[in-house]
Amino acid sequence: MNVPIIALDFREFDTVKDFLGKFDEKLFVKVGMELYLSNGPKVVEEIRQMGHDIFLDLKLYDIPNTVGKSMESLGRLDIQMTNVHAQGGTAMMKRAAESFKDNNPDGRLIAVTQLTSMSEEMVQKEHQTVLSLTDSVVHYATLAKEAGLDGVVSSPLESEIIHEKLGPEFLTVTPGIRLPEDSKDDQVRVVTPVDAKDMKSDYIVVGRSITQDDNPRDKYKRIKALWEGTAGE
Numbered sequence: 553m554n555v556p557i558i559a560l561d562f563r564e565f566d567t568v569k570d571f572l573g574k575f576d577e578k579l580f581v582k583v584g585m586e587l588y589l590s591n592g593p594k595v596v597e598e599i600r601q602m603g604h605d606i607f608l609d610l611k612l613y614d615i616p617n618t619v620g621k622s623m624e625s626l627g628r629l630d631i632q633m634t635n636v637h638a639q640g641g642t643a644m645m646k647r648a649a650e651s652f653k654d655n656n657p658d659g660r661l662i663a664v665t666q667l668t669s670m671s672e673e674m675v676q677k678e679h680q681t682v683l684s685l686t687d688s689v690v691h692y693a694t695l696a697k698e699a700g701l702d703g704v705v706s707s708p709l710e711s712e713i714i715h716e717k718l719g720p721e722f723l724t725v726t727p728g729i730r731l732p733e734d735s736k737d738d739q740v741r742v743v744t745p746v747d748a749k750d751m752k753s754d755y756i757v758v759g760r761s762i763t764q765d766d767n768p769r770d771k772y773k774r775i776k777a778l779w780e781g782t783a784g785e
């Protein structure tokens with residue numbers, strides 16, 4: 553079972569060091585725009601030296617040439633996973649996959665479908681689509697698979713249908729995870745770790761529910777046990 557991915561949405565590397573110092577196990581962490589843009593690639597090297605796996609979440613979205621060239625650079629970093637926006641289109645995703653895999657054959661490249669901060673109404677109105685949110689997610693997931701990517705970012709709410717249509721090996725990496733007592737913050741499609749497991753997500757991504765807790769390690773362990781189905785054993 554894949555461990556929960558912790559979103560390190562901090563600006564300062566010192567804060568990251570303090571946070572990671574509370575854990576004594578190997579973690580899978582997500583380095584996002586806030587941390588990477590403030591600290592550069594050295595943040596990746598330092599976290600790798602601490603022994604943790606990294607999902608570098610920069611959500612690239614540009615013309616194929618620009619994304620392809622950028623993915624060559626990301627492919628040279630020692631990371632386990634990275635992403636693009638599926639809305640950049642098939643040609644962009646193909647170039648991204650070729651460039652990333654040439655440099656990092658074992659790394660996973662996934663595509664964001666519809667952000668978990670978007671509702672059905674927001675997607676239909678703002679993207680001017682007649683598709684339901686689920687159909688839209690499945691549409692972008694299909695393009696991502698055809699372009700040679702390893703999976704997608706979606707809500708757990710769409711994990712089951714993605715696996716049904718695109719197979720069990722095609723990864724669903726799912727943020728928007730909250731315990732019932734947590735604040736939803738800016739997330740709209742919110743799911744608990746237990747429901748995410750039932751919905752067949754491959755990975756859950758958890759940020760503020762852990763990072764803003766008074767005792768992040770205990771919260772991580774609780775979420776991990778709920779996700780793995782071992783809570784209460």
Ligand SMILES: O=C(O)c1cc(=O)[nH]c(=O)n1[C@@H]1O[C@H](COP(=O)(O)O)[C@@H](O)[C@H]1O
Pocket residue numbers: 559561582584609611635664666667668669705706727728729737739757758759760761
């Ligand atoms: O690509 C992502 O990781 C992502 C996609 C998405 O649709 N929704 C989403 O929340 N994320 C990221 O997942 C993390 C969720 O953080 P929390 O809402 O604090 O748990 C953030 O770092 C987001 O950038």
